[in-house]
Amino acid sequence: MLKAHWQEAAALWRSFRDCYAGHPAPWLQGAETHMALGDKGTAGDLLREARSLFPNHLRTWLASIEWAMKAGSPEQVDAFVQELMDREVDRSNALVAIAEVAERAGDVQRACACWQDLHQMSPDAPMALERLAKLHRRLGNASEARRYRLLAEYGALPSTPLRTAEKQPLLHFMQLVLVRALLNLKSESSRTRLNLAWVVVEPLLHLLVYYFLFGNLLHAGREGYGTFLLTGLLPWMWFAKAITASSNSILAGQTLLLNTGISPAFFPLVGILQASLKQLPAFALLLLLLLSTGHIPSGSGLLMLPLLLALQLLFTCAVGLLVAAIIPFARDLANLVGTGLTLLMFLSGVVYDPRSLSGRFADIVTCNPLLHLIALYRQALLENDRLDLPGVLYLLITATLLLCASWFIFTRYRDRFARRGME
Structure with missing residues (x-):
């Protein structure tokens, strides 16, 4: 959007806040509009007000995390993430949302950490494995990207530690063949x-x-x-x-x-x-x-x-x-x-x-x-x-x-x- 359009949107959200002060959208959308305009101070003030008015709203904390990332304040990011996790929210959904916010903000390391936490919670979740493979490829970790890609395509790998697998590539390879064959048998018999x-x-x-x-x-x-x-x-x-x-x-x-x-x-x-x-x-x-x-x-x-x-x-x-x-x-x-x-x-x-x-x-x-x-x-x-x-x-x-x-x-x-x- 052009800057004039963002300014017009900011004025409209200001009007909505006057009319619908008890609704979170005017505050959160207004903050995001000011972030797009580069006005981090006003965006921070709006989010501070939103956190006091709507502390149990997931989007309040996600917008605050995104603002802290763009402001270059990792300490505030950690504080907002901890505050969100301490509340009664679905942890898996929160991790997915934080990872996506981190990716948009360019914080690939934090996005990887969130997807890794989700993978530990749900080892067979294909979305976490695919995103981890993609992010590790962006970070230049080809071996890790390959490992997560294999996990996403072929299920759980053998419980061989990575160092052992690197020292014994043939053993690791044959374990992978065995695991995939067993998974195929299970899938075939279930049909x-x-x-x-x-x-x-x-x-x-x-x-x-x-x-x-x-x-x-x-x-x-x-x-x-x-x-x-x-x-x-x-x-x-x-x-x-x-x-x-x-x-x-x-x-x-x-x-x-x-x-x-x-x-x-x-x-x-x-x-x-x-x-x-x-x-x-x-x-x-x-x-x-x-x-x-x-x-x-x-x-x-x-x-x-x-x-x-x-x-x-x-x-x-x-x-x-x-x-x-x-x-x-x-x-x-x-x-x-x-x-x-x-x-x-x-x-x-x-x-x-x-x-x-x-x-x-x-x-x-x-x-x-x-x-x-x-x-x-x-x-x-x-x-x-x-x-x-x-x-x-x-x-x-x-x-x-x-x-x-x-x-x-x-x-x-x-x-x-x-x-x-x-x-």
């Missing part, structure tokens, strides 16, 4: 009536479909075909779900990637870990089914199961990270992930015994690492046999090579992932 029961119901439904199709219609069954099929189906579902979840994860996480310095590998690892956690109850179901049908694994077979789970997690991470790293640069491949997984399932011996194959096709299928992984599960759980060490070594070498390729892409082209997502 369905059966909640986490789907992790058991879904493989049973797949078992019924495949057992009916291959065991009865196509006569591909064998003795104990149900447990044979489930032993191959569970590792395959784990792998397929993890690859599907990780394939487009970097593109889906563009907002966070653009606003923070988090590694692009964070997004596929969250999807892989989420799929992995969902499969653990299904493997417990498999052991109960083997026990109920008389296929009791030997002690050595049960001891080998954790090793096989760790081996599959390593291999799944290797494939998922590589697929997720390539897709931002070749998006057409995202449309082939589903088809590729279907083909891979039939080359992995999920629904048939690969030992029944012969000839050149058997030699080609043998190159598939998943075939060896599923065979290892069946050796440990159904045949109570010693594990095929060459198969284990082949899986380890393949996973190591794929992880090296993924590491190269993520480190060499890290800065390009965010730009590729915007194209």
Whole structure:
């Protein structure tokens, strides 16, 4: 507004004070008008009168705080803030109002302190986290801005102190991946009536479909075909779900990637870990089914199961990270992930015994690492046999090579992932 307009407004508020002396607006708005005119003395007199007439009015103290900030008197600011907090007001609303006044007055430090107090009162309040991220960015505290941005986007971080996290960035990163995966599971289960029961119901439904199709219609069954099929189906579902979840994860996480310095590998690892956690109850179901049908694994077979789970997690991470790293640069491949997984399932011996194959096709299928992984599960759980060490070594070498390729892409082209997502 022009100065003449502010002067006209001041005259109007003076008239309103004569007619409506018992209403706070003419006093407070009049004070703000004089502050806009640079007349801090008159504004201070009006606010002093307002504090005596309307001591329980929130806006009285907020206007006084703003006046003290513009007058450059931090002692008076502290006194007015303390006076406001001592009164029976909603503390959270008061903190928000003081923070906004401080931001308007350019007192970023005080605004940060208010938002920090609000964050301590309500740790999950997204508004406080977003404003803290914004203010720390203005102050040049990039690490703090990134931390609050992550909190706003992904919920509570692990309780690792900041210094410890800086000394152990990999541990802090993996804790963040775990927390996000758990939050995703909680969110996913809350949207369905059966909640986490789907992790058991879904493989049973797949078992019924495949057992009916291959065991009865196509006569591909064998003795104990149900447990044979489930032993191959569970590792395959784990792998397929993890690859599907990780394939487009970097593109889906563009907002966070653009606003923070988090590694692009964070997004596929969250999807892989989420799929992995969902499969653990299904493997417990498999052991109960083997026990109920008389296929009791030997002690050595049960001891080998954790090793096989760790081996599959390593291999799944290797494939998922590589697929997720390539897709931002070749998006057409995202449309082939589903088809590729279907083909891979039939080359992995999920629904048939690969030992029944012969000839050149058997030699080609043998190159598939998943075939060896599923065979290892069946050796440990159904045949109570010693594990095929060459198969284990082949899986380890393949996973190591794929992880090296993924590491190269993520480190060499890290800065390009965010730009590729915007194209």
